[in-house]
Amino acid sequence: MSNNDQAATAGPAPASRQKTARKPRRSRIIVDFMGSMSLAITLLVALAIASVIGTVLVQNEPYTEYLMDFGPFWHEIFAGMGLYQVYSATWFLLVVAFLVISTSFCVYRQTPGLLKDLRRYNTQVKEKSLRSFHSSAEADLEQPQDAFLQHAHRVLKAQGFKAREKNHDGQTVIAAMRGRWNRMGYLLTHVGIVVICVGALADGTTLLKVNEWLGNLEVETRSVPISEVPRSAWVPEWNPSFRGSVEIPEGASANVVFLPMREGYFVQELPFRIELEEFRIERFSTGAESSYESDLVIHDPNRDEPLRHTISVNHPLIYNGYAIYQASFADGGTRLSIDAIPLGAEALQELEVPGRVFQEMDIPTPDGDTRTIEFINFQSENVVPLLNEEGVRENRQMGPSFDFRLMDRTGHGLYYRNYKRPALQEGAMYFLSGVRESPADEFHYLFLPADADNSLERFRTYLAMLHNPEVRNEIARQVARDDETVADEQNQAIARTTAELMGLFAEGGYMAVHNEIERRVPAERIEEVRDLMIRILHAGLQGLYMEVLQDEGVVSIQEEEQRFLEDTISAINAITLYQSPFFFHLTDFEHREASGLQIARAPGQSTVYAGSTMLIVGIFLLFYVSYQRLWIMARRRDDGEGTHVVMAGTSNRHQVEFEERFAHLKRWIIDQKPVGSDPQREDQNKNA
């Protein structure tokens, strides 16, 4: 394949000729090294590997997370190498800088030769060197020299070549070339890359880092109110380029933006104040989000009137070079009206809790203790994909929900998610409350059955009565008396047992009942006794339920009433695992959302786009304009009137196609015969 080298190096050749012309000076060596292909390729590879690291190691996580993942030893090393922010690490920027410098040197080194090459037709070429070209031809023609030259010029012109002719000692050399734009492609691509990198560097965090290094700035790592952030972490308005985010609740405003920096942040001042009037989530009919929108008001001292503008995803606001994007959303401190329903004897006496998302408050429990509730989040809509009865996918709207954590005095507690509306589950309605140990776990749900009015009234009544010892005793006596086949003493014994079992169940569910049986009964009889006891317990629970229904005025028990009892028993049993003395029932809310805005200033953007355009145009010139050179040397034949012709040509790429093209040119110029009209070949030639 070495015979292709000549063609392949036709471009850079002038530079290498310069290099060997005289003894290299030191500066020349540096230029050669910096502009060398080996260095460039090495840097490209280094850049690629560094980039891979940045995608494998998740970037910009909180440092505590990395510490947990890698342990203190590796964390220290990774943090020191800047692997958590590879793309803004000093060494990474150095690689990019070197690539820019290397490319610049390459352009610097090649351009003079390249321009010279474009101007110089090289009519001084020697006959011998023409013969050594990969594509060359030689012939003796009968035609006189003048006529031949005239013909050759005509062919060259028609084929798009620009030609120069030189005559010395009866020997004429025509040097011709076409496709010079191809060489511009080289310049455009490489300059384009440099321009892109320079523009991107202007938009990076370099300026902040320099100021940090000079001691003008200091990263804030604590999560504190903005008023407590020291001035050393504030970046003044002069900062020309940044990209940060800020969360603004509805009705509030902000004139700063937070710039993430390693494990902390800077506070960037803005020359205007952004007020969020309203944040909206637009939805498709399925409930899936179709768009996020924020109604913004820009208060700028330089404006007579505030500017009102609605932004949405893919539609930012560009204001005075500051681009304001819709990036995320969160709760902005929704007000919650909550009934804390005690899950015990006081079940009918709810406690009104005025809550607010992100707030904490202490709640006295019925047993005289205190729990702290922390409101974490609120969601106005919950769309859950479910399979309906026919097995078809369908989205179910579960309505509003709120998340909270309930802690005891030691600060321990579980995470909960309660839904406002009862939800349909296998044909019946339930109030749902999810509980989990940590936000990383899945929720386990408590299903509290809703009564015919979609309220908790019946469940609460039942629960309160079950927790009342007097009611239990009364019910137990009634249930025992119903069985008239046994004697009175036995009735009383059964009544006592029933009441006791109901008491155990109320406090600790089935588990308490089992434990009590295990404690009192010899191991070999446990099973037999357990079955009996559960039957007695259920009879008592059923009797209590009849009482509740009677009070409500329900006379006949339908299937759904029976189901309600079973659900109630399951729920009371589950309450023992629920670990909350209350069911927090959301009765009302005043939704307040917050919009997460990303605000950026990127003065280098147009530079980057300009560089990109140069790059693209350059690539097309490089690939699709073929740079070809052709030499024709003609002299009078030694033996007579005819002409001796040597012809040679070269292209900087597409050797296969050029050979074919050269064959055509030879046929026209030397053989002076038509190539023939094979359209396929013609096309191929055209598009080579």
Added chain:
Amino acid sequence: MSVPHEALDFERPGFFRQLQLRDWAYFALMAAVAVISLALYGENMDRYDIGGLILAVGTSAWMGWFWRPWQAFSVIVGVLSLFGIWLYGDNLAANETNFWLNYIGSGQAGVMWMSVFLYLSTVAYLMGLFSSSDFPSRVGAAFAWVGAGAGTMALLVRWREIYLTDPTWGYIPVANLYEVFILFAALTALMYLYYEQRTGSRNMGAFVMLIIAAAVTFLLWYMFTRDAHVVEPLVPALNSWWMKIHVPTNFVGYGGFAIAAMLGVAFLIRNRLERTRPDAAITQRIPTKDTLDSVMYKAIAIGFAFFTIATVLGAMWAAEAWGGYWSWDPKETWALIVWLNYAAWLHMRFTKGWRGPTMAWWAIVGLFITTFAFLGVNMFLSGLHSYGEL
């Protein structure tokens, strides 16, 4: 020996004078399509829609002049797609009752036909490689045309189906993995057919169609196990006209890189056979190393050019949607890695004159890198581009 100049054919007419009546007729048809579309729907189009229409029609007209088979292809596919859309009317359920839609003309049926014909094409090309006759390869090419046509029609009809499912959802069907795999299969087949026609060497198909068949297999698996063909609404971030140009441009890149890698495989096989069995018939039936090298370069060149445009378009879109033209999101970063890889490949070819097995191996490795950027990032890494997860 000397002949009058008039008899020589070096004075070729200019580009426009080479155009025949059919070329102008095709241009007129494309212009008519644009005018009729504007007349019928212009009032519902914003300037981006109108720009998109003119870009699409203009591209098609230019393609028709550049490559004549495109004329017939686009007209047939266009007519069949319009027929399917017309049969639908406003009723999505029509595909259950109408014979044509149910078995041929709906998006889903089109994908099945595409799969069948691209598989058959692969088989035919493979038979052609091992047979002394040219016939199986010709059949392979014909099947590839039909497969590409069915795939293109499927996408066009699906576009309408998305609107029929819910008018508020409507978007161009290049928004998830299912849709872009259809695009990949059809587009890569078309690109291959172009190179086959330009070089006249049909036996490249046995190699190139393998990767297309692999893509079809993935598509079918994805469809049958994950219900990927079910139309879902678009996530807000993708709801942008940039998607219309960013995604298809990217897939010209992916298609070029895929073709190059498969030709790299062919190159290595031929290279080995030339050493071990130089006289065997099979050796001669694999295209020459020069041809393979040349087409491999052309495929990477076109792929690189379009991949560059796609990445720049992606940066411009990112500037609008994410607040910055470059975020070092894993997808962006891997796009950069793919770009750097092929940039290095091209540099080695241009400046060092590298040819031969090394470049063939490199093209194959390049496809693995590209595949990771295309699929692996969505599967293994999280980021802003996490659409179409597996």
